[in-house]
Amino acid sequence: MPELPEVEITRRRIEPLLLERQIARVKTTRDSYFFLTKPKTLRRALPGRRVTAVTRQGKYLIADLDNGQRLLLHLGMTGQFFGAGATSVRLLSSTQRAALSPETQVKFEPDEHTHLQLWFDDAGPAVFFRDVRKFGKVRLLKCNESDPRLDRLGIDALKVSGEDLFRASKPRKAAIKNLLLDQSVCAGIGNIYADEALFISGVRPTRRAFRMTRSECNQLATNLQRVLSRSIETGGASISDFVGPDGEDGHYQDETQVYGRTGKPCHHCATTIRRTVLAQRGTHYCPSCQR
């Protein structure tokens, strides 16, 4: 799912569900790729703790704990971080969905994909982290412990300037889209927003980075901010898995110009949108508007 806007939406809406509540009980699935910190360690360390803040760096969420430790979370491709009260068909498999009448609202019950369950000592809702593909990550950092994943992040995509992009582009012969996806250059951009910002900027994703002009880099930086901010405004993009912590869908998927529109007419010039592959990702562009 999640790129910067979806992670930011998750941060804003999960924070009030966590702040100043004492964790009473922690349930996990068995150890897997998902757990950078062993599940047994989490079950032992988290009870008794309170979250004092939730921040975001690129696509990572960081929950500060009241003892100075920090919980590092990444949603991967299919991560869902939500309150127990959330009701959304996106929390169900398609077979489960098919068995339901459209109006039914089913309370979510933790399943085999619900890798982390935080239960509190008050009457409020539990908080769950579910991730079908297990590309997500959870790690408990000790006081002042750093993490190489955070250390290598570049400037946040909401703050990147045209000059930053221009400087990073000069020595690169790879495609500009690959540069945008490189989290050490600029943190938070993923496949959807790279394609969308390049479309608005009139730049083809396959363009060699060093061929970008200063003015195109300025345009690109502006359009990245525009696209990311607009997506945050609309609650993020709910393409297949993303739900907000309250179970709400985002709506940005209804506004994409090129992403997911292969074979459809460009909204600007009606030329058929094409799909190619860059950095192992489906890449969507208008061959007429983007040069």
Next chain:
DNA sequence: GTTCCCCTGCGG
């Protein structure tokens, strides 16, 4: 730089 892999599910 590419290429392959992690994992599960959906849709053609």
Next chain:
DNA sequence: CCGCAGGGGAAC
């Protein structure tokens, strides 16, 4: 059956 999917890291 096959290809595809908002991610990222390690190995060539």
